[in-house]
Structure formats: C-alpha cells, structure tokens
Amino acid sequence: MAEVEGTGTDTAGASPSPPTDRVVGVLELLASRPDHAFSLSDIARALGMSKATCHAVTASLANADYLIRNPSDKTFTLGPALVAAGRSAELAYPAVRLAQAEAAALAEDLGYETTAAIRSEGHLVIVAYAGGADTGAVRIGRRIPLAPPFGGVFVAWAGDAVAEEWASRTERPAPHDPLLASLAAIRERGYSVERLTPAGVRLRQALAELSDDPLAEGLQPMVMTLLAELHQAEYLPGDLTDTARHPVSSLSAPVFGHDGTTQMNLSIQPQRALTPREIDRAGKRLLKACMRITQSIGGRAPKGA
Secondary structure, eight states, rough: OOOOOOOSSSOOOTSSHHHHHHHHHHHHHHHHHHHHBBOHHHHHHHHOOOOOOOOOOHHHHHHTTTEEETTTOEEEETTTTHHHHHHHHHHHHHHHHHHHHHHHHHHHHHSSSEEEEEEETEEEEEEESSSSSSSSGOOTEEESSTTTTTHHHHHSSSOOOHHHHHOOOSSSOOHHHHHHHHHHHHHHHHHHHEEHHHHHHHHHHHHHHSSSOTSSTTTTHHHHHHHHHHSSSSSOOGGGGGGSSSEEEEEEEEEEEETTSEEEEEEOOOOOOOOOOHHHHHHHHHHHHHHHHHHHHTTTOOOTT
C-alpha cells in the first residue's frame, strides 16, 4: 500500500486494486488507534500517500459516514457507518463474540494473554484479545502469515494435501517430515504447544514494532526470514515426558464449524517455561473453552479429533 511522493502519481506495487488498498489503509490506520484523531497530513505520511490522494479518499469516506471530520481542527476519526458494519459482522461471525468472552475467562483463570484468530486467505486475523493492552504483536486486526509454525490447528485435521501446502510455505526449503510430525502431535493432543525460541522472541518484537501491516509487500521478507528460523517449533509428545520446565510460546486449540473444519483458534501466550503438568492443565482448560464455542455455533469435531 506504499505510495511514491513527489511524482504526482501514486503507485501501490503489484496490488490488483491500488485505489481499494488506499481506502483499506486509511480505515486500518484509524482502527489501529481508535482513541487518536488523525490529521490529513498524519494519514498521508503514515500511508505514503500524496495529500491530494489522501484528501480524495478521506472525503469519500467522510461523505459515507465511515469517517468523521472534526470541523474545528479538521482531524478524522472512525465514523458511525462502521458501527453498523461491525454489528453486521458480529452477526455473521457469532463465534467472535463467544471467543471474546472465553478469551477473557482464560486470561483471568490462567494469567496469560489470550487471542482468537480466524483464517482469511493465506493469513490469520486476530479477532479477540484479552489479558493485556491489545497492542503490538497481538492487537485485534493484526494479520499473521498462515505459515509454519503458525496455524497448525487450522490444517492438522484438513487432510494431506492441505498439510503439504502449509508445510511448503517457508522462505527457505525445509524438511516436511518434522512439520507433518508436528501436525500429528496436534491431532494427538488436540492442541498445539509451540516452543519459545530466540527467533520467536525476535518475531514477536518485530510484529510489535511494526506500525502498519506486517504482511505488506515491503515487510514480508523480514517476517518470512524469521518464520524460516521458526518452521519447526512444535513440541512433540515425547518432548514433554519428564518433569523439567519447557519454554512455551503459545498453546492453540481449534474451534470447529458445522462441517468439521477449523473455523477459529483460541491461543494462550505463556511466554515462559512450564512443567508438563502446567502445560497439560492449560491445554485442557483451552480445549474446554473451544468445545463450548464449537457447541454454541452448532459445530462438530472431525473424526478422530
């Protein structure tokens, strides 16, 4: 969504619809800081637009009530039309409302940051968050690549072809056998247990520091390079049989839809070392939360889950 200033012509890379990207960029920017009023210059600078283009986009959004323009200082905030859109989206995705309640309960019970994410195309979108300030790497709306090690619970029960395609989404070639073994471990436990590694810490810090979309074209190489170091992060069942403490980044479990596919995941983020007993307790609590959402939306677990 970056645009080149000073030439009189805005460019947006290889996007199929640069004008649409500009509209989306404005809405995402304002949604990322709902308590902040943005001037036209603020928006243009953050998104790399010319002021003329930015004025045209914001004027159209304000005319449709997607933005409000403060008449005194000429700043912009999100508008009332988005309230109606948000309510419609909530009706379309009842699991999101349920996930927010379960995330809050998990955060209170276990003391960990908790998120829920849905799949959209080749990435995951965080739609619920509890247990912290809802900023940085785990803010609502943050997009995360659906690539190893992320998203294993979305593909663990989806069949061999989907698993192979997911395993191939690495920046550098990686052995598929360990990745497929990690999916088998997820199926066996019912949830994922991801290692806390130096590469994982760096990725989390990078996501927290990025002010715009980490999946934008200019930022993907850095994100994907870190993912390449992370591609096999799942603890296998045999790794957790002793009484030692094991560094754990996150635990994730699936919410299944009516067709038995994973519609959403709930994740807790310990970001610390845990004993196998602590991991088991947290995993079972997570599974119960996901089961309640699955049942509430009329979902069903696939065979073997």
